[in-house]
Amino acid sequence: MLQLKEEVNTVDEVKKHILDTSLIVTAVIGSLAFLISLFRWYNYGFHISHVINFLIIACVILMAVIRSRLSINFKAYLLVFLIVLLTFADAINYGLFSSARIYLILIPFVCIVYLPFRRTLLVFVSTIVFYLLIGYLHHHGILAIPPEYDPNHYVLELYPWIINTVHISVGAFIILLVTRRYINSYTNLISDQEVVIKERTEDLESANEELKATNEELFGQREELEDAIENLHQTQKQLIQSEKMASLGILAAGVAHEINNPLNFINGGVVGLENYIGEHLKEHATDLEPLIEGIQVGVKRASEIVTSLNHYSRHDDAPMIPCDIHTIIDNCLVMMSSQLKYKVEIQKIYTDRPYKLICNEGKIHQAMLNILSNAEHAIADKGSIIIATNVEKSKLIITITDTGCGISQENLPRITDPFFTTKDPGKGTGLGLSITYNILQEYNGTLDFESQLGIGTKVVVTLPVTETKKPWTI
C-alpha cells in the first residue's frame, strides 16, 4: 500500500507519492470515520451532512483508486477542495461540535507541497477567515446546530470522542506518513547525492592520479628528449670530427700521391747520377758523394712523412693486411716529429720475436697515434716516452710509458668515455681514447692504464696475433 521502499529520485516523484499516500490514508481511515458517523444517523436521525460526507468520501476513494491516471495538480487541488468542503460543511452543520475541523490543519500541509509559500498562506488564511465567518454566523444564531445536539448532553456522550479520535487519527496519520515519506525521500536523495559525490570524488581522484602519471611521463619524456638532444649534439660533434678526419685522409692520400711522383723523379735522378758518377766520373766521386747523400736523405725523409700520411689516411674499408706494429709506431713518430723534437726523448724497445698481426693498418695507426699523442701532451716541458713491444702467448703487447703529468684516480675510469677530456675547450675533442678503445675492441684487443699523478702513465695495449716461426715481410 505504501510503497516507501520504491526508488524516489525526483522532487516530483516525492510529491506524487506524498499525495497518493494522503489519498489512500484519507480513503481508508475516512471510510472508517464515515461508517462511525453513521452511528450519529442511528442516534440522532438522518442529516444532510451524511450525504455530503458520503459524496466526499466516495470522491476520495474514487481518486485513490484511479490515482495513477490523474495529474498531480488536479489531485492536489481536488483534495484541498474536498478538505475545505468537508470541514466547512461540518462546521456549518455542527458548529464547534464539528470533529472534521481538525482537517483544516491539512490544508496548508497539502498546499505547501504543490503551491508556493505565499499562495499556501493565502489559501490557509482565506480558509481560516471563512471558518471564523461560520463561527460568527453560529454566534449570531443565523446558523444553528441541530436541535438534538444539546451541548450539555452531547459532550457527555462517548460517540463524539470516538468520532474525534478517528478524525484526529486520520490527520495525524497523514502527517505522520507524509513526514516519514519526506524524511525517507530526503535521506535517499542525500545518500544518493553522497554516493554521487563519493563517485565524483573518486573519479576526480583517479583523474588526478592519471594527470600525475601523465605529468611524470611527460617529465620522463622531457628528460629522454634532453638526453636525445645531448646525444645528437655529441653525435654531431663526432660526425664533424670524423668528417674532418675523412677529409684530412682524402687530402693526405691525394697529397701523398702527388708528392710521391716528384720524389720518384728525384730518387730516379739521383740513382741515375750515382750510377753515372760511378761509371764516368770516378775522380769526382768523393766530392760529389756528400751532395748525392744529402739528396738521398732528403728524399728518404720526405718519403717517410708521405708514407705515414698514407698510413693515417687509410680508409676503414681498406683491406685487412699483415701489419708491422713497429713500422706503424715509427710512422706515428714521424708524424709527431715536430712536436717531439727537443721535448720528448723516445726510447724504443722493440721485440724481435716473430708474429703475424692481420688488421686494417690505418686503424691500428690511428689507435697508436692517439696513445702516443696523449703521452706527448701529458709531458709539459721535458720528458721521455718508452715504447716497448713483446709477443707472449699469442698476444702482441705494446707498452707506452710516459713521464707526464699522470691521470687522477677519479678520472682514470672515464678516460675512454667519448668526449671526456681534461684539456681546455678547443684543445681536445675527448674522442681520441674512445676511438682507440673501439678500434682495439674490434680486433679483440685490450687497453689498460696505470697512472700516478705527477709521475706518469703507462698504457698497455694487447692484440691477439698468430705467432710465426720466421718474420714476415710485406
Add this chain to the structure above:
Amino acid sequence: MKTLLYVDDEPINLRLFAINFKNKFHVLSAGSGFEGLSLLKSSPETRIVISDMKMPGMNGIEFIKKVKKEFPEILCFILTGFDITEDIADALNERIILKYFRKPFNIKEIELSIQEALSKNEN
C-alpha cells in the same frame, strides 16, 4: 737480357726508369695501358711488366688484367705512388701481380723481386 715493359703516364718516370735499369733489362716504355698492350704485341719476347697504378683511360690493374689474359706467362708488378688499395690487394691475392712497389722506387728491391720471380718461374 730480359725484356721489361714499364708503363707510366709521367714521361720523366719513364725516362729515369729506362736509364736506371738499362744495364739490367732491355726496357720498353709506354705512356698508357693502350700503348703498352700494342707494344707487347709487337714485342712478344717481353717477360716482365711493371705498371703505374693511376693512369688516364685504364688504371694499372685493369691494364695488367688485359696483359694476363693475352700473355699469361708475363710476370707483372705494380709501382704506385699510392698506398695499397683494395684493387691491388685483390690482384695480389689472385696472383695477377706478384708484388707492388712504392714510389719513390727502391731500385734494389725491384731488381731483387724480379730476379726472384724469374728464377721461380724458370724452375
